[in-house]
Amino acid sequence: MVTLEQARPASxxxxxxxxxxxxxxxxxxxxxxxxxxxxxxxxxxxxxxxMLSTSLKSAERLFIxxxxxxxxxxxxxxxxxxxxxLPFNRFLLNSMYMTVLAMLAEIFTAxxxxxxxxxxxxxxxxxxxxxxxxxxxxxxxxxLIPKFIMWRELGRIDxxxxxxxxxxxxxxxxxxxxxxxxxxxxxREIEEAAVLDGANTFQIxxxxxxxxxxxALLAIGVLSFQGNWNNFEGPLIYLNTLEKYxxxxxxxxxxxxxxxxxxxxxxxxxxxxxxxAPILALFFVAQRYFIEGLTVGSVKG
Amino acid sequence: MLSWYTLTLTDYVVVGVAxxxxxxxxxxxxRRFGVGREVATGYSLILPWFLGFVIWNLGPFVASFYxxxxxxxxxxxxxxxxxxxxxxxxxxxxNFWPVIRFTLLYSVINVPLGLLAALLTATLLxxxxxxxxxxxxxxxxxxxLPAAATALLWRWMFASNGLINFFLSPIYNLFNxxxxxxxxxxxxxxxxxxxxGLWGVFGANTVILxxxxxxxxxxxxxxxxxxxxxxxRKYLNVTIPMLSSTxxxxxxxxxxxxxxxxxxxxxxxxxxxxxTFMNVxxxxxxxxxxxxxxxxxxxxxxxxxxxxxTLLVFRSSAxxxxxxxxKAG
Numbered sequence: 001m002v003t004l005e006q007a008r009p010a011s012x013x014x015x016x017x018x019x020x021x022x023x024x025x026x027x028x029x030x031x032x033x034x035x036x037x038x039x040x041x042x043x044x045x046x047x048x049x050x051m052l053s054t055s056l057k058s059a060e061r062l063f064i065x066x067x068x069x070x071x072x073x074x075x076x077x078x079x080x081x082x083x084x085x086l087p088f089n090r091f092l093l094n095s096m097y098m099t100v101l102a103m104l105a106e107i108f109t110a111x112x113x114x115x116x117x118x119x120x121x122x123x124x125x126x127x128x129x130x131x132x133x134x135x136x137x138x139x140x141x142x143x144l145i146p147k148f149i150m151w152r153e154l155g156r157i158d159x160x161x162x163x164x165x166x167x168x169x170x171x172x173x174x175x176x177x178x179x180x181x182x183x184x185x186x187x188r189e190i191e192e193a194a195v196l197d198g199a200n201t202f203q204i205x206x207x208x209x210x211x212x213x214x215x216a217l218l219a220i221g222v223l224s225f226q227g228n229w230n231n232f233e234g235p236l237i238y239l240n241t242l243e244k245y246x247x248x249x250x251x252x253x254x255x256x257x258x259x260x261x262x263x264x265x266x267x268x269x270x271x272x273x274x275x276x277a278p279i280l281a282l283f284f285v286a287q288r289y290f291i292e293g294l295t296v297g298s299v300k301g
Numbered sequence: 302m303l304s305w306y307t308l309t310l311t312d313y314v315v316v317g318v319a320x321x322x323x324x325x326x327x328x329x330x331x332r333r334f335g336v337g338r339e340v341a342t343g344y345s346l347i348l349p350w351f352l353g354f355v356i357w358n359l360g361p362f363v364a365s366f367y368x369x370x371x372x373x374x375x376x377x378x379x380x381x382x383x384x385x386x387x388x389x390x391x392x393x394x395x396n397f398w399p400v401i402r403f404t405l406l407y408s409v410i411n412v413p414l415g416l417l418a419a420l421l422t423a424t425l426l427x428x429x430x431x432x433x434x435x436x437x438x439x440x441x442x443x444x445x446l447p448a449a450a451t452a453l454l455w456r457w458m459f460a461s462n463g464l465i466n467f468f469l470s471p472i473y474n475l476f477n478x479x480x481x482x483x484x485x486x487x488x489x490x491x492x493x494x495x496x497x498g499l500w501g502v503f504g505a506n507t508v509i510l511x512x513x514x515x516x517x518x519x520x521x522x523x524x525x526x527x528x529x530x531x532x533x534r535k536y537l538n539v540t541i542p543m544l545s546s547t548x549x550x551x552x553x554x555x556x557x558x559x560x561x562x563x564x565x566x567x568x569x570x571x572x573x574x575x576x577t578f579m580n581v582x583x584x585x586x587x588x589x590x591x592x593x594x595x596x597x598x599x600x601x602x603x604x605x606x607x608x609x610x611t612l613l614v615f616r617s618s619a620x621x622x623x624x625x626x627x628k629a630g
Contacts, residue, residue: 025532033428040422041439044504048442050464051454063462066470097306101313109320109349116346120339132350135358139561139607141580142600145368145593146361149375160309165316169353176350201342230447232564237588244305248449252567255453259570265457272450283445287438290445294505295512 055079055269062266075266079274082254082267088274090243091250098163098235098246099228105167106224107217110175115205117176118183119191129180136173140233148237158241163234172227175220178293182216183209219293222286226279247275324348369598374591386598396582403576405606406491408559411498415555416548418499419506424536426507427514437508444505452568455497459483490575498559506551513547514540542623549614549622556610560603579603 054062055078056071083089117129151162170176186209194204210217235249245253251271258264283290324345331341369386371379390397422440426433443451458464461482466473473480483493517540525535541548563580571577583603587596 029428029532030430033425033430037422037425037430037436040425041436043500044439044443046464047454047458047500048446050458051450054457065462065467067462067464067467097309101309105313105317113347113350116343120343120346122340122343125343128347128351131354135354137557137607137611138358138362139557139580139600139603141561141563141583142365142597142604143358143361145587145597145600146364147357148587149364149593150361152375156312159305159312161312164309165312166353166357168313168316168320168349169357170350171353171357201346226445230449230564232449232567236567237584243302248447248564251449251453255568263457263460265460268453269457272447272453276446276450279445279447280442283441284438287441290441291437291508291512295509 051269051273054266055273057266059264059266062264063262078266078270082270083274085267086250086254087243088247088250088271091245091247094160094244095229095246095248098160098231099225101160101164102167102228103221103224105164106170106172106175106228107220109168109170110172110220111179111210111213111217112205113170114176114179115183115209118180119188132173132176144233144237151238156238158239158244160244162238163228163231172220172224175224178220179213179216182213186212215289215292218286219289222282222289223293225282229279251275320349320352323352365597365600368594369601371594372592373594375593376591379594382594386595389595390598390602396576399574399576400579400582401602403491404560404562404579407494407498407562407578408556408610410491411495411559412552412555414495415499415503415506415559416552418503419510419551420548422503422507423510423514424540426511433511437511440504440507442504443501444508446501448501448564449568451497451501452565455493455500456484456569459493459497484569484571487572487575490571493571494562494565497565498562502555502558506555509551510544510547513544517543545622546624549618552614553611556614557607560607560610579606 053069053071056074056076057068057078058071058073058075061068061071117125117132147162148157151157154161156162190208190212191204194208199207230248231246232248232252235246236252239245239249242250242253254271255268258267327348328341328345331344332338368379370381370383372382372385373379426436426440430436446454459482460466461480463483465483466480470480472478481489483489521539521543522535525539530538561580562578563584566578566581579599580603583596583599586592586599
């Protein structure tokens with residue numbers, strides 16, 4: 001602070017010039033920043049626009065070069081035709097069925113485990129928690145083969161069970177980690193008061209703790225929805241019957257069958273759009289929770 | 302058809318009820334043996350994860366190591382063959398090295414570029430620009446798009462009549478080149494995946510880094526200003542060190558994710574001669590060739606690769622990652 005006091009008076013005549021320079025600098029930085037941000041936004045948005053535009057084109061106008069930006073005529077029927085080409089109603093039902101079952105069990109168990117790690121002291125707690133975190137680095141492909149053999153022994157190949165039942169075992173370590181962070185931030189006094197009132201562990205967890213971490217539960221909810229909705233590896237390996245496919249696998253089958261001759265990109269883009277629609281809709285409604293779930297692990301951890 | 306759904310629902314309910322019963326039971330048993338209330342409850346609460354760890358991680362982990370030493374086509378019992386799978390991989394399998402090359406090159410190019418792009422974008426968004434929320438939404442959009450849709454979209458973008466070639470046509474005209482079909486070209490398949498990968502992830506990383514930047518206390522910059530630091534000095538000496546733990550997190554997660562690229566390759570017919578991703582190759586070996594033993598051995602190579610990369614980053618982190626808690630000690 002002393003150096004500042006000394007520096008000021010000596011250079012007082014210089015201050016306006018320096019300030020002017022600074023303002024000019026700021027302006028240059030701002031202009032450059034906005035330009036780059038706009039370019040970046042264009043890089044992100046142009047492919048999205050192209051997906052929508054293609055999905056509304058007619059087959060004849062698809063491969064015209066140079067490309068046409070706007071579809072003319074606009075063919076909404078692409079969506080209906082693509083949807084009806086395969087049993088997509090069934091795929092949608094399967095996707096929703098697996099997603100809902102896996103999500104419920106996954107969130108329920110992750111929150112219980114996180115609560116245990118955050119609030120109870122027991123021997124080897126830290127070792128076990130590190131073990132939990134280390135499973136995040138284990139490549140899924142390694143355990144895939146033994147898991148496949150297990151489900152085969154249980155007679156559950158070509159059923160929805162491998163994609164849903166495992167969720168009861170808190171199978172998302174990152175969700176446990178994220179929820180634990182939230183539980184840790186809640187003051188202990190709240191539970192202590194409840195214990196004095198004679199509440200048991202489950203009551204405290206269910207009636208007091210869960211409502212307090214609702215934002216985190218919603219953050220995990222959207223992550224979990226996204227993860228299960230997009231899960232491709234599981235269905236690819238376990239399901240053989242077309243009618244049991246979820247949307248993603250249906251989309252892959254669809255894309256492959258459309259690629260044999262000239263790829264019908266208008267149908268592919270229509271189905272990609274529909275596949276993405278629920279998640280995009282969820283994103284616009286619950287954006288806060290997407291970002292919360294994404295950033296909490298990195299910044300607080 | 303209804304039975305498909307009821308079968309799984311039954312499995313689901315049975316397992317769920319069993320787990321809750323086990324939790325309650327464990328608590329009772331521990332209490333009866335005189336274990337304290339807090340410890341007994343703690344163990345009971347983490348039981349679902351612990352069971353899962355044993356059944357779905359530890360067991361398969363050990364099993365996969367054993368399988369990697371066998372020849373196993375799933376119909377006959379596994380036959381022990383020692384290290385033959387590993388020998389075969391390094392000396393006999395002509396596909397192995399191209400796959401390793403493809404996977405490593407993809408990560409080595411994709412991760413640093415993605416990190417730099419995200420850092421640049423996050424820095425720009427942190428310059429008191431208007432509408433940060435809107436920009437953030439836009440940049441995050443590709444991360445919300447399912448990988449399957451991203452892959453189909455970019456396959457079309459990179460087609461010979463696609464948008465990318467349209468944008469590049471002035472360059473092609475200048476050098477008198479033909480419009481390539483990117484993914485099916487042996488030399489361009491990898492760059493195409495890199496570009497698609499960058500588009501897909503850099504927005505998510507930007508959002509994480511932006512949150513990290515917003516977390517840096519303002520007074521640090523004020524102090525640096527008082528000390529006469531310019532914009533660039535401040536960025537290098539305040540921003541980067543304060544952001545380093547977030548950068549570290551993004552780096553580790555990007556490496557692990559990029560090495561395990563899988564889904565996209567099933568939606569794109571790229572030039573197979575260029576190689577493919579390791580996980581896709583393992584899938585082919587295991588479930589199309591039904592060489593489960595060999596595929597398990599490949600899985601262990603994958604573990605080794607991930608381990609080497611993460612250890613390198615962890616080791617180097619002492620030199621460049623700055624944790625605030627450490628400065629007292």
